[in-house]
Amino acid sequence: MTVTFDRENTPRTPAAPLRLSLTPDDATAGRLDGAWWPRSYDLLAELPSLAKELDGRWGRVTRVTLNPAHWPVIPPRIPVAGHVVHAGWFQQEQDIDEIMVRSYAPLRLDLLVIPPHTDEAAAAELMAAAADPANTRTAGDLLAAGPPEHIVRGRD
Template sequence: MTTSPNTPGESPVAAAPLRLALHETPDHLDGAWWPRSRVLATEAAQLVDQFPASVGRINRLLFSRPDWDDGATNGQGLRRIQAGRGPVKVGSFPRDDTHLMVLSMANGRRLRLVVVPSDTDQAEGERRMRAVATHSAHGGTDPDWARAHHESPGH
């Protein structure tokens, strides 16, 4: 059996392409992100490391705890993730269920991504990603998906 060395922050999931759709002219949402699992430490590291350089560098992430299995330990929200480029601060809203990931960029800009649940089937996930990328609208059927268009986690 042959194994390959991993660099810090790299995981088997990190090798998969990032499922990210950014809206050309942001309205209320800037895009959608469809992680492959509910493991924030792995998925957020992939988002940071594979985020398009042309859009900018992510400095901090704010997340909705209910979206992730590892968003909190002993009632305390995760405070840092280890990306391939190094540690990145993260924050959370304990009871926020808007399914949003707020990215604070190095240039001071904030981007809001709706998080498509990782267990969404392929056809529905692709439909949701297209809906946000082309219209900055959800077009989803579940209440949280529709509501996220009008809400934002607190600052």
């Protein structure tokens, strides 16, 4: 089966602002380099805005790895702003609440992935904690420490 899209007649919705916090450039990162709060666990829909933002900050994103526990589909190649990002996973070695982003530079970012339906106040606290250079907790530890009534885990 072949699927085609009529780009002229496909309704376009405005892109929602990217929800990302990073450790300040002049600071040595702690255990994590920041946090990303996607709106869903649809990697094809969510990764392009993250990669586009990071491309402009520290070089073209070339690869991401994540744990497939939350992501229902992890395509091996994801088109992003004129290039392709390769995606992979490490089910047992990688924290289920983290994404690792590599750039062409080569640089690496380890980001907490905040569950999409997390309460806004809890997400703001998690984003600040993950970007804090003094943070020594893993992504999973940060989420476990948060108030459970505000954090909704699972798939969309």
